[in-house]
Amino acid sequence: MDGIEVPAAAARVSRLSYATGLTQDAASVGTVEHLLAALVGLGVDNVSVELDQAEVPIMDGSAASFVYLVHEAGIKQLNKPRRFLKVVRPISLSRGDKRIAVYPSDHFKVTYSISFDHPLLRHQSRTQRLTEGSFIEEIAPARTFCFLKEVEQLRQKGLALGGSLDNAIVLGETGILNNGLRFDDEFVRHKILDVVGDLALVGHPIIGHVVAHRGGHALHASFAQQILEDSEAWRLVEYPAEPVEAGLSDSVGVGRAVLPVQ
Ligand SMILES: [Zn+2]
Secondary structure: OOOOOOOOOHHHEEEEOOOEEEEEOOEEEEOOHHHHHHHHHOOOOEOOOOOOOOEOOOOOOOOHHHHHHHHHHOEEEEEEEEEEEEEOOOEEEEEOOEEEEEEOOOOEEEEEEEOOOOOOOOOEEEEEEOOHHHHHHHHOOOOOEEEHHHHHHHHHOOOOOOOOOOOOEEEOOOOEOOOOOOOOOHHHHHHHHHHHHHHHHHOOOEEEEEEEEOOOHHHHHHHHHHHHHOHHHEEEEEEOOOOOOOOOOOOOOEEEEEOOOO
């Protein structure tokens, strides 16, 4: 759209239903969360994404393809220290039975729990410390999921038009329609992927323990905005000038950019 740039920032969040969208002037882009999660997970903080459509491709419903493509392109270490948002006081948000909070921690960690009225995912909970390695192995391959009865509603809204068993786990009444799961708790792992991607919108890698229960994109995105507004609850620290044993990358405290496509 005539080269309009849409900042990946909490203040730009627009559409929120089954995915997270961003808007700048006349341009909108949907389903940014899995791509943003891959970039955060790989420690990339400088990147420009070019799109020729209004939605980031869903790929297989996970972030694995984006991880692969970033690795293929290569990552360049920059000459500047990375600035982390280090949580020093708890911040929390709840809406009905949905809750999300972030607590001080020496690492970036996410605890997520979900419960649905479905035999396969009545309750799942997982705590994941996020390093580059654990993101790639444990979180990036986890696919999004949807309920068969919702697919028709999504189509009516013009969403998930390409939706199929190739890009989501589809849950029928009693089981899944796909050929198996990638992890026993793939559903809650995907929720961790989503919250990592949505909290990318704070604009800095987070040092803190995120705890979420039954959240979704709307809650995650509001929380990203709330974190930014509650500036007493965090400070920006540079690594390694102010050493913290943390950060997404196991070893790197400097900024990283994806190399341009040749
Ligand atoms: Zn997702």
